[in-house]
Amino acid sequence: MRRFLSLMLALAFMSLNAQSAELSLPLAKLMRSPGPIELRDQADEYALSLPVPERWQVKSARLVLEFASSNALVAERSQLRVQVNRVTVAQWRLEPKATKRIETVSIPPELLVAGYNELRFSAAQHYTKEHCEAYASKELWTEIDPARSRVVLEYAASPPPLSLARLAAVFDKKLPQIQAALLYPNPLDEADLIAGGLIAQGIALRSEYAPFGFALAQAEPELGPGPIRLAWPKEQDAVLIGARERLAPYLDPQLLARITGPYLGLFADPRTPGQVLLVVSGQTAAEVRQAALAFALLRFPLPDAHETVIAKVDFAPFLPYQALPALLPGHTxxxxxxxxxxxxxxxxxxxxxxxEFFLPPDAFAPEDAEAVFWLHLAYNAGLRGDSAIEMRINGVFERAIALPETGGAHYRDYRILVPLRSLRPGRNRISFHPHLVPAVSGECVLLNVEPLKVTLYQDSRLTLPAFSHAARLPDLALLAAAGFPYLDSGDGSGVRVYLLDRSPDTILAAWQWLAQLARLNGLPLPAVEFGFDAPTGPADLIVIGGQVKKLPALFQNSPLKLDDPFLSFLYPAGWQAPPQPWWQRWQRRLFPTEARLLPRQVKVQQTGGLGELAALVSFQHPAFSRRLITALLAEGPIYPAVQDLTRPERWAQIQGDLVFWRKGADTLHWQAVGEPFYRGRADPALRLIFHFAHHPWQWLAAALLAGFALAWGLYRGLKRYKKRHHPDAEEVAP
Structure with a gap:
């Protein structure tokens, strides 16, 4: 549940000043899935978690609740209760004549602590005072509108602890948005690009699912008290990056003398209480990069000091997919x-x-491959025979587990077979939903819900079948789910970022994109290369550019082409069946398959351009087969668009091989129009299975040839045997 909680602040309104700020937070932002909060039956409840950052001192809080209830309820026996951290803060009668209500209640600030606070709604609902009633009658309901209901917090910012062990409180995933200013002395070179990218990745890794963003600015010296002689944007934490000699105008001599190697230091802003500066430095550019990598890795509360010098970072290369970490084929x-x-x-x-678990994004296995769940579970006596546990995979119903024994049962190694194709590339969520019914129920019957218990044990097991690695590309859905293929190596090896210009806007877009990939990876990507020149060697490329009018030669395979003043694009124009040569028609007779319909496109070349739209496009490298190019392009500033695309609700919509979106819009537009290719590291047996699964007629031809060769070999062998051992024997006609 908590991994989704930071989404709650993504669109919240926040006004900030030196003394206090106010945050208005819709309850919908605290929920995993959209929709109203429904409280049903005689008794029901629903809980949310309200995050409060460690740097906030809450001065006041109130809840504005908009809800509706059934007009069949009896007010004397029906009520809605609100609790914060198990303390009741409000209760109301559910009046049948006032079915739509708006109530406001104050929440004592002392109830809200730094961290996650439980906000619970409990309903007791009855439709009669004197007669018995059905526990689950349809008339018993209350509905809370989470989009119009909200929590309003007034708070003041407090100084964070100046300890590297408490960096999680500085870049707090519970903040409305983690925003940092990255400060550099001029000029900015390619070594600075790598260090800045690692800093951005370290911030994103601490944010988990919270929105994050950056600003890039030239460091400006400013005389003042303390070891820092630097001006940086107010109301923002800042990171100063650079080698020791280049930082001399901004740090006092005593601090400079302590930079004897890769250095990290955390300092307070003497002008703005609550803001901090992180200094990332070293004696050389290589040491600055090592310090930036250490910052991205230091996510355990050590060292408990405001500064440290890094002696060494052992960041050994990972096996493919193991940084994620992905489950291995054939393992339990x-x-x-x-x-x-x-x-x-x-x-x-x-x-x-x-x-939850992570499946390799290019896992490939035969259609009949199955994963096996071996469940260890127990349920209590007193359940009716139609009680069951519903198993869902990524929210979709998969199987039901019957609980037929009214006397209860204990199952060990309860086996459930699940087709591997039911699992998706990347992260999978398996959920078990108990639906428990008491053995004795009905009107005028005391409903005993205490025995309704089920337990699932942690020694239950999951066995994966053998599978190999092969995937059809380009597929931006695989990139959104697991960063494929850019995260295969775990450290960014074989990946190069090609920037089409040197503007801060494009540099920030590259950092934002790599930070998002690092967040998917769970670790930084120190081996990624940066450059402003067109790469010549084999690599998976990420191309980023704003103010784009004309694209380089690398884009000859791209379904989107910009060649000033023209834009070429394939517009959708319905569907069509692909042409079938005679052998494919015979193939369909021998191997009945579903009819294939391919999207039909019409190419239009025009002078109109992208305008306010940004584009994400993926295609095969023209010079190196099975290498991928993914490009982020805009005719205006590219960074605001990329920051918008990395919002979780937007990121989940990415698919196809060509995506257009407009900053702030609710939806994006996508197509799959490029030429596909296959990429993988399949073992020989599964490589053949993968190939013949897509070309069954070739399998038939190979089988016929193999049968003919076997028959011919047997014929020749028997003829030689006869000639050698029975030369005088005559063949007998049948």
Whole structure:
């Protein structure tokens, strides 16, 4: 649940000044999925988590709640209660004549602590005072509107602790948005690009799912007290990056003398309480880069000091996919290894039991390959025979587990077979939803919900089938889900960022994009190369540019072409069946398959351009087969568009091989129009399976040839045997 909580502040309104600020937070931003909050039956509840950053001192808080309830409720016995961290702060009768209500309640600031605070809504609902009633009657409901309901916080910023062990409080994932100014002495060179990219990745890794962004500015000296002689933007934390000699105008001599190697130091802004400066330096450009890598890796509360000199960073290369970390083919994992701890659920429809794991984005196996779940579970006596546990994969129903024994049961190694194709590339969420029904129920019957219990144990196991690695590219959905293929190596080896210009806007866009990939990877990408010149060697490229009028020769395979003053684009024009030669028609008779419909496009060349739109396009490298180019392009500033695209709700929409979007719009537009190619590291057997799965007629031809060769070999062998051992024997006619 918590991994989704930082989404709650992405679009919240915030006004900030030196004394206090106010945040208005819709409840919808605290929810995993959209939709109203529904409280049903005689008793029901719903809980949210309200994050409060460590740097905030909450002065006041209030909840504005808009809700509706059934007009069949009896007010004397029906109420809605609100609790904060299990303390009741408000309760209202549910009046049948006032079905739509707006209520405001103050929340004592002392109830809200730094971290995640539980906000719980509980409803008791009845439709009669004197007669017995059905527990789950359809008339028993209350509905909260999370889009119009909100929490309003007034707070003041407090100085964060000046300790490298507390960097999580500086770049706090519970902040409305993590925003940092990256300051450089002029000029900015390619070594600075690498160090700045690692700093951006380190900030993004700490933000988890919270929005993040950066500003790039030239460092300006300013005399003042303390070791820092630098002016930086107010109301922003800042990072000063550069080798020791280049930072001499901004740091006092005593601090410069302490920079004897890769250096990290955290300092307070004497002008603006609550703001901090992180100094990333070293004696050489290589040491600055090492310090930046150390910053990206220091996500454990050590060292507990405001500065440190890094002696060495051992960042050994990973095996493919293991930085993510992805599960290995043919292996068995306990649920405990996947982060699940033994847990129980109680009630009619309790919260689901969930676990997550990461599947390689290019996993390929035969169609009949199956993953096996070996469940260790128990359920209590007193359940009706139609009780069940619903198993969902990524929110989609997959299987049901019957709980038929009214006396309860304990299952060990309860086997569930799941087709591997039901799992998706990248992150998968498996959820078990208990639906428990008491053995005795009905009107005028005391409903005993205490025995409604089920437990799932952490020694349950998941066994994956053997699979290989092969994928069809370009596919931006694989990039959005798992950074494929740019995260294969785990450290960015074989990846080069090609910047079409040297503007701060383009540099920030590159840092933002790499920070997003690092967040998917869970680790920084120190081996990624940067450059302003067109690369010549084999590499997977990321091309970024704003103010683009004409594209370089690398884009000859791109479905989008910009050649000033013309733009060429393939517009969708319905669907068409691909032409079928005679052998494919015979193939369909021998191997019945689903009819294929391909999108039909019409190429239009025109003088109109992208305008306010930005484009994300992916295609095969024209000079190196099986190498991918992914480009982010705009005719205006590119960084605001890239920052908008990395918002979680926007990122989840990416697919196809060509995406257009406009900053601030709710949806993006995509197509799959480029020429596909295949890439992978399949072992020989699965490589053949993968090939023949897409070309079954070739399998038939190979089988016929193999059969003919075998028959011919047997014929020749038998003829030689006869000639050698029975030369005088005559053949007998049948």
């Amino acid at each position: 994992y306990t649920f405990a290894q996947l982060g699940f701890a033994t847990a129980s659920r109680q009630g009619l429809d309790p919260e689901p039991l969930e676990l």
